[in-house]
Amino acid sequence: xxxxxxxxxxxxxxxxxxxxxxxxxxxxxxxxxxxxxxxxxxxxxxxxxxxxxxxxxxxxxxxxxxxxxxxxxxxxxxxxxxxxxxxxxxxxxxxxxxxxxxxxxxxxxxxxxxxxxxxxxxxxxxxxxxxxxxxxxxxxxxxxxxxxxxxxxxxxxxxxxxxxxxxxxxxxxxxxxxxxxxxxxxxxxxxxxxxxxxxxxxxxxxxxxxxxxxxxxxxxxxxxxxxxxxxxxxxxxxxxxxxxxxxxxxx
DNA sequence: GCGACAG
DNA sequence: ATCTTGTCGC
Numbered sequence: 633x634x635x636x637x638x639x640x641x642x643x644x645x646x647x648x649x650x651x652x653x654x655x656x657x658x659x660x661x662x663x664x665x666x667x668x669x670x671x672x673x674x675x676x677x678x679x680x681x682x683x684x685x686x687x688x689x690x691x692x693x694x695x696x697x698x699x700x701x702x703x704x705x706x707x708x709x710x711x712x713x714x715x716x717x718x719x720x721x722x723x724x725x726x727x728x729x730x731x732x733x734x735x736x737x738x739x740x741x742x743x744x745x746x747x748x749x750x751x752x753x754x755x756x757x758x759x760x761x762x763x764x765x766x767x768x769x770x771x772x773x774x775x776x777x778x779x780x781x782x783x784x785x786x787x788x789x790x791x792x793x794x795x796x797x798x799x800x801x802x803x804x805x806x807x808x809x810x811x812x813x814x815x816x817x818x819x820x821x822x823x824x825x826x827x828x829x830x831x832x833x834x835x836x837x838x839x840x841x842x843x844x845x846x847x848x849x850x851x852x853x854x855x856x857x858x859x860x861x862x863x864x865x866x867x868x869x870x871x872x873x874x875x876x877x878x879x880x881x882x883x
Numbered sequence: 884g885c886g887a888c889a890g
Numbered sequence: 891a892t893c894t895t896g897t898c899g900c
Contacts (some may be wrong), residue, residue, distance in 0.1 A: 645886085685889065685890090686890075687891075687892090688891060688892075689891095689892075690891080690892040690893055691893090697891090725889090725890055725891070726888090727887080727888040727889065727890085728889085730889055730890055733890080734890070755890075756889050756890060757889055760889090761889080762888095766889070767888045767889075767890080774888090780888090782890090783889050783890085784890090785888095785890090786889080787887095787888065788888085788889095818898085821899090821900070822886080826889085835888075843893090855889090879898080
């Protein structure tokens with residue numbers, strides 16, 4: 633972690649909380665940091681929104697991952713800024729510990745952003761996590777940034793009742809008798825999204841913002857654009873470091 | 884002990 | 891997450 637990134641970390645976040653030596657410490661970090669989560673709307677008026685996502689290669693011996701942040705204006709949702717960064721994954725993907733794998737890369741991309749958004753949609757869960765510390769919450773607490781978790785499949789919990797088929801249909805996401813988020817059908821004949829508070833955003837606020845950012849696709853614009861951007865930079869980087877492109881038809 | 888398990 | 895084009899269904 634360089635100084636650019638270090639300067640952005642919220643006060644009181646120990647270095648070994650970001651890159652723990654083992655899963656036991658990682659687990660303790662999640663439990664300790666989860667206590668800082670703010671589940672109410674505590675963010676400035678939203679003028680700029682952002683989406684973040686990562687992309688990686690199937691069998692990359694170097695373990696590289698590319699992270700992108702895309703900033704959009706509100707309410708137009710036009711892309712106004714983008715930043716990306718490549719990082720080496722410290723740990724493999726382990727359900728429940730995604731943040732330790734992806735957040736470092738996201739921080740590097742974040743540090744390169746010229747304009748900072750007021751609210752961020754993250755690809756993954758917020759508090760809908762075994763210890764209430766999914767990647768959206770992780771990123772939010774580390775940067776003390778308002779975030780919303782937008783996951784494409786469940787990690788823990790299940791909808792309170794069968795979800796309606798119509799776009800807009802929603803059900804509380806329940807786990808161990810607690811409500812952790814909302815299951816939302818964003819598009820006809822598409823699997824639902826699993827929304828939850830990341831940091832400084834209420835449950836209702838999370839659902840409201842995701843709904844307001846839908847533009848006919850399953851994913852809300854910020855996250856959708858971030859997904860496209862991350863794939864783009866990865867492919868560009870890979871193409872630029874490949875042996876030799878196949879020769880096209882001459883003449 | 885067994886099964887589940889974001890990206 | 892990613893590998894991958896066309897194809898089946900609404």
